[in-house]
Amino acid sequence: MGFKEYYRKDLTQTHNFSLNPETLAYLRQIQKPVHIIITLQKNANSDVAKKYYNDIGAILREYQYATHKNGENQFTIEYVNVFQQHNRAEELAKLYNVRGDTAILVICGEKYREILGVDLYDAKTSHFKGEQAFTSAILDVTANEKKKIYCIQGHGELNPDSSDPIQGFSAAMMILQHKNIAVEGLDLAKSVNVPDDANLLIVASPQVPFLKQEEEKLRRYLSERNGRLLVFLAVEKEHGLDDLFYDWAIRADNVTIFDDSSDYISSSGDFIIKRCEKHPITQSLIDLQIQLLMGFSRPVKVDRGAGFDEQRKVVPLLYTSESSWSQKMTKAKGNKEKIVRGGQSIAVCAERNAVSQLGIKIAGGRLIVFGNADFVTNSRLGVLGNSFLFQNAVNWCLDCDNLLNIPPRPTHNYQLSLTRKDFMWLSINILIVPCAVAMVGLLIMILRKSN
Structure with a gap:
């Protein structure tokens, strides 16, 4: 039940994890399933590659949530490790002419579009443009008529x-x-x-x-x-x-x-x-x-x-x-x-x-x-x-330049500095709520079985 019906609320001050209203309007009109293939690696050696992976993963989760309808998701994501999944990597190379561990593909049926690294960040401000890049690609591959x-x-x-x-x-x-x-x-x-x-x-x-x-x-x-x-x-x-x-x-x-x-x-x-x-x-x-x-x-x-x-x-x-x-x-x-x-x-x-x-x-x-x-x-x-x-x-x-009016998002790195006493207090409070919920759930299950 929790997997099929859930609710998300962005509590960040700058709404870094919320899609633009224009994107949401476009997504509500899409009737075709969209599949994303990513060959970026979570455990990459480069800090830049790790940042790419985290920023992309965060924005794509918002797309999944926005396209979640009636317990079904029209937006699926596939992470491919080209160094371990050799057969899948060869298949991607044959179907989409994509090689290496930096590929991002947006696919709908037989239509696809690759998103490049330069499409994701503003060169001057380093602001994240992932929403603009992904929404533009989704509109392209889901269009009824091919240009x-x-x-x-x-x-x-x-x-x-x-x-x-x-x-x-x-x-x-x-x-x-x-x-x-x-x-x-x-x-x-x-x-x-x-x-x-x-x-x-x-x-x-x-x-x-x-x-x-x-x-x-x-x-x-x-x-x-x-x-x-x-x-x-x-x-x-x-x-x-x-x-x-x-x-x-x-x-x-x-x-x-x-x-x-x-x-x-x-x-x-x-x-x-x-x-x-x-x-x-x-x-x-x-x-x-x-x-x-x-x-x-x-x-x-x-x-x-x-x-x-x-x-x-x-x-x-x-x-x-x-x-x-x-x-x-x-x-x-x-x-x-x-x-x-x-x-x-x-x-x-x-x-x-x-x-x-x-x-x-x-x-x-x-x-x-x-x-x-x-x-x-x-x-x-x-x-x-x-x-x-x-x-x-x-x-x-x-x-294609007029498809979107979505501003880039500033990216921030936050560091939390706590004393040992503060850390213990925070840990206890974080654990109390989920443990209490788990105990109530366990008690209800036992009472139902006893009846």
Whole structure:
């Protein structure tokens, strides 16, 4: 009876062990069982790993309590010791491509999502963000519809099926599939319109310009259907999307950015990008002070001549160093014509608010344009900052940044200092209540048996 029906009350001053009301509202709507698999070890040698284990265990117990309905629990937790449970560890590796003793999986049916260590703590304050991470993952895997992304083809874009380090885009596709996102190719020249189930379109390094009718299809998708478009432009290649970008107050000039400062050039010759504007897409890079590695880029900036639109918000995301400059290669003469010197924007995001029939503002279309495409190729996506940036851009386009409004929780370590006399007094008082309850229970059992 006590196992099936019980009550918990958080008596802490800061309610560290209570779920946010928004999380509780989401959990009440979930009708599917959710299974959590954790390979973190309780007896880990690292103090950090032990802290992870304790903080995660505490918050997950609250999820179990919140989803406890009619004596049944829709939220189950499985701790796997990969060093002892070899068969189970191999099964997890085969099903979810997860290895090692740091995995946290949220599973519902065939859908799953992995939570990373960086998702759990705020880099600056060390506050625990476990509730935000777990609730977001639960909403993702329990969603009725699977998100779908189309990669535009037909213009020499990066190949999503190729493992080639320079022209391949398969590493990015693996990241998307790991997030339970379906990915397909789309040739706009052969399609009447963008498919109805498209949550996001990706244009990765087009080598030839888009046709006008193709650009118009993208324009209608963004404006009429509040679509989402993520564009990675190649350097010194005409893209044919100038009119579309202008409508969103974005300008992508066909020039190349150079830099000769040793502080911004890696040993491999890549450009180091350190300057980021504050935005949900770049916030984790700023908090963790993670740098990006890119090849040559083209400027992508806010187009001030596009006119004012109160429904439109345009934000530059990344900047090159102050020692950089942009110039255009004049092929006929083979010389370089200097255009602009100084730090320049190489990525811009834009969004519009739409108005419903009731006059309520809702999220409209979203567009991100990067003046670089090689940072998402197989050879460079392995760089931590590059991978973060790609995933954050996708999350923002898919509205994953707006799913939750759950603040991080401060974590505290308390130490209780008692004298021997105080300790004895506390021990006696702690034992009296449970012993008294046990004695009453034993007496009742004896009286029932005697009758």
